[in-house]
Amino acid sequence: MKPYLMIEWNDSKTDAVGWVCVYNLVDGYCDGGIRMHSNVTKEEVQRLATVMAWKHEACKPHSSGGCKAGIRYDYKAPDAEEVLERFIVAMMPMIDVGVSLAGDLGVPYSTTRRIYAKYGREIPLTKTMKQNKQILENMRTYNHMLESEVQGFTLNNCITGFGVAWSADEAWKIKHGGKKGRVFIQGFGCVGASCAHKLVELGYTIVGVSDALGVVEDQNGLDIAELIANKNNFGEMDRSKFKPSYKTMPNTDWLNVDCDILIPAALEDVINKDNAGKVTASLVVEGANIATTAEADEIFKEKGVDVVVDFVANLGAVRAYHSVIFGNLEHDGQAVLDDIEGVCRGNTRKLFETCEKEGMFQREAAYKIFEPSTSDPFEI
Incomplete structure (x- = not known):
């Protein structure tokens, strides 16, 4: 289409x-x-x-x-x-x-x-x-809800990142059970920062993050709460607040950080044919849309790297929008987050189950499972 x-x-x-x-x-x-x-x-x-x-399509319902x-x-x-x-x-x-x-x-x-x-x-x-009076009422409620605070973030600034973290956790448990892995997050804006926060809460070690100014690494684990507290509105960390144990490097070296889970959470096509071979992680979770090119996918297939694709992992904001405005979800921040967690974890399980059953790579399976079923004209 x-x-x-x-x-x-x-x-x-x-x-x-x-x-x-x-x-x-x-x-x-x-x-x-x-x-x-x-x-x-x-x-x-x-x-x-x-x-x-x-x-x-992955969010359901088709609104x-x-x-x-x-x-x-x-x-x-x-x-x-x-x-x-x-x-x-x-x-x-x-x-x-x-x-x-x-x-x-x-x-x-x-x-x-x-x-x-x-x-x-x-x-x-x-x-x-x-x-529709109910939709109009829900819309105004939704805008108010987005400004509510959740664990130091506004709801608006964490619903996508938390969803990425839940998808990563679910995929990692499918692959490795209860043992937690080491995570690198490329991009430290709203998605990257809130994802890092949630993964720490879930027991993971964040060994590196990057922003527009460069990479910071500590294989013993970064203090994510402190890094978040000292970043600006563009997602840039205050280097003067880094601990002595932190190692810094230019952005060109971001794939040199050894990790188990890699989460690109910034721009598109950051993993491509020129650098996919450098990925040490066994799991890539796309916090950013179109973060991985088709050529990189082919390299991942050969290396056995699993991928939770973008529209499965980072659908939190879209799911919240439609669940509150067009659905019957309770007008409560925690209800929104619980709903997103259920969808992200459920879709991730479905993705890996399909790959196991049909012998497919995750991207191929995701495009098959969640192909749009509706294409209507404008309402005149």
């Missing part, structure tokens, strides 16, 4: 370029995030929209199709939010009929909400959804 729609946007005041890709629609509705960084491409946006379609948006611009630039606003305004005709664009890499969800509010919008919904 090909994407339903692809639109390109060119900013009138900067050299920013952006795209929206709608892969499929369910009852005229789709949702996904807007990412912003200097290397975004049209192809990347289409691949991300495709992943979103499979992620919605949304998958879409994604990307803006090629530096999200740290002083005028980044102005660029984002112009992009959202340009996409408003689609947003008003049910293309729900929220936050992603470089674009906080709170920022998209603020821009929507400026133009008299809340969460984008179809015409039918806007006439």
Whole structure:
């Protein structure tokens, strides 16, 4: 199945370029995030929209199709939010009929909400959804819930990372039973940091993490709580607070950290044909979307490296959104987290059981199990 729609946007005041890709629609509705960084491409946006379609299928029930948006611009630039606003305004005709664009890499969800509010919008919904009083009530409750605090994080900033951790734990138990492994996490934003926190709680040792400034390693275990407490809004750790035992190295050496579980939780295609052979871990859990290339998958097959694919591991935010707004899930933060844990663990078990039964690699099995079953037109 090909994407339903692809639109390109060119900013009138900067050299920013952006795209929206709608892969499929369910009852005229789709949702996904807007990412912003200097290397975004049209192809990347289409691949991300495709992943979103499979992620919605993995979430259940089928209340949304998958879409994604990307803006090629530096999200740290002083005028980044102005660029984002112009992009959202340009996409408003689609947003008003049910293309729900929220936050992603470089674009906080709170920022998209603020821009929507400026133009008299809340969460984008179809015409039918806007006439449903229960959905409107659930939507406002959901936005309030996201700001509630969970173990030092807002719910919004931990639902995906916690889900990745639960998927990693489930896969590791399937492979190794009760013995806990050593973990390296590439990327220390909301997903990476909250994932690290939860894995420590589950008994794992985080031997290394990386951010945009480099890698920090300690094979005896990093103090994750301290690293989180001293990082900035861009996920960058304060090097002045590192312990003497910590070893630092440039980002180019991130795969030199020996570990059992590798969690890429930042950009796409970070594991590829040029570096997949360096992976020492026996399990890769994709906290980031499209973190591994097809060529890397072939290397992993030969090496016997198992993979929990992105749309199985990192569906926490999508599951929460649809369970609260369109489902009957209790309006309680712990209920949301319990629901995500159940889905992530259940889907991970299903993935590995299918691989065992049919002799398939995890990526192949995941695309077969969770293939989207619905593609509807816009509601007019």
